Amino acid sequence: MIFPERFSNLPAYAFPRLRALLDHLEPGGPVVHMTIGEPKHAFPDWVTDEIVAHSATFNRYPPNEGAPELLAAIAEWIERRYEVRVDAGTQVMALNGTREGLYNAAMALCPETKNGAQPLILTPNPFYQVYAVAAQAVGAEALFVPATEESGHLPNFSKLSKAQLERVAIAYICSPANPQGAVADRAYWTHLIGLAEKYDFKIFADECYSEIYRGEAPTGALQVATEMGADPDRVLIFHSLSKRSNLAGLRSGFVAGGAESIRRIKQLRSYSGAPLPLPLQMASVKVWQDEAHVIENRRLYSEKFDLADEIFADIDGYQSPDAGFFLWLPVDDGEEAAIKLWTETGVRVLPGAYLSRDVDGLNPGKGYIRAALVAPKSEVAEALTKLRSCIYGQA
Known part of the structure; x- marks a missing residue:
């Protein structure tokens, strides 16, 4: 079967790459998915x-x-x-x-x-x-x-x-x-x-x-x-x-x-x-x-961002985002951090390099992980606390 050559060099999409990186490894605790930006808040009845x-x-x-x-x-x-x-x-x-x-x-x-x-x-x-x-x-x-x-x-x-x-x-x-x-x-x-x-x-x-x-x-x-x-x-x-x-x-x-x-x-x-x-x-x-449900949705995310600011307040390089629902957290190497976090805690995040391309030998996402704050607040609080302890070595 012949496929268009122009698509032959497409890299694997982010989530198949993540599965290849982590699925053969046992999670180190209850699984918490913070990888995909799939909203979990309720939509209007x-x-x-x-x-x-x-x-x-x-x-x-x-x-x-x-x-x-x-x-x-x-x-x-x-x-x-x-x-x-x-x-x-x-x-x-x-x-x-x-x-x-x-x-x-x-x-x-x-x-x-x-x-x-x-x-x-x-x-x-x-x-x-x-x-x-x-x-x-x-x-x-x-x-x-x-x-x-x-x-x-x-x-x-x-x-x-x-x-x-x-x-x-x-x-x-x-x-x-x-x-x-x-x-x-x-x-x-x-x-x-x-x-x-x-x-x-x-x-x-x-x-x-x-x-x-x-x-x-x-x-x-x-x-x-x-x-x-x-x-x-x-x-x-x-x-x-x-x-x-x-x-x-x-x-x-x-x-x-x-x-x-x-x-x-x-x-x-x-x-x-x-x-x-x-x-x-x-x-x-x-x-x-x-707009009523949008205002409530925004309030729920704001609570979780305030929580993240509190947990990561003294972490060097942490930047509190202005919008969206992701944390873009600095690490030495995104893949290594994702593996460590998964195998030691069960928290699953996305290496930043999977959202970037190498240009002149540099990948601007390599030194980051992306964590989606879409889960309920209590679950996010526990996951971020584990992430801080595991990745940054601080309880």
């Missing part, structure tokens, strides 16, 4: 009722771009959240989860060449792995821009050369960042959007953690682009209900941006998309309209 109420529409093909009711609810949410008006019919499209959207947007919008050369797609390093495979799929070169402590755990695009910037077609940026929890502020967005305007590239803003924050709500990319009067097609934002509403299994998200970009994404999706079933779309309408 009425979600299931909404699905059942619309279950008769399971026998209908759902509209590829999203039901009008859902697109309207999303547009209204964008205006409430970011004070930006978008046209529901032309500037919003429903997604079957943001990963699908982040991949297919590159398929629809990345040109074959940029200024006569192979296009570049910028991605933070560490990063959500779909960014890199999207670049490979469209024949672009993925340029991994370090997002390290020195750069505030966000990629420093100002260090790119003029020759590189002239080849950029798309810049992926995740804010709040996975895995570090760093948030791009207004100045950061202004600078990046200014570069995109000057060198004519698009920004794909992965904002799926935007509603899990401490303190002030993160500034949005579309919000700043609108204030700047940037080209309406300059920025596309990607959101979902997975983290915001603890509905990872609903697979409900959206992309919003300029009308021409959304038109092209819709056109490709009509051939290759997998739209969300109508009962799930109708449930999503009500979820986007409700």
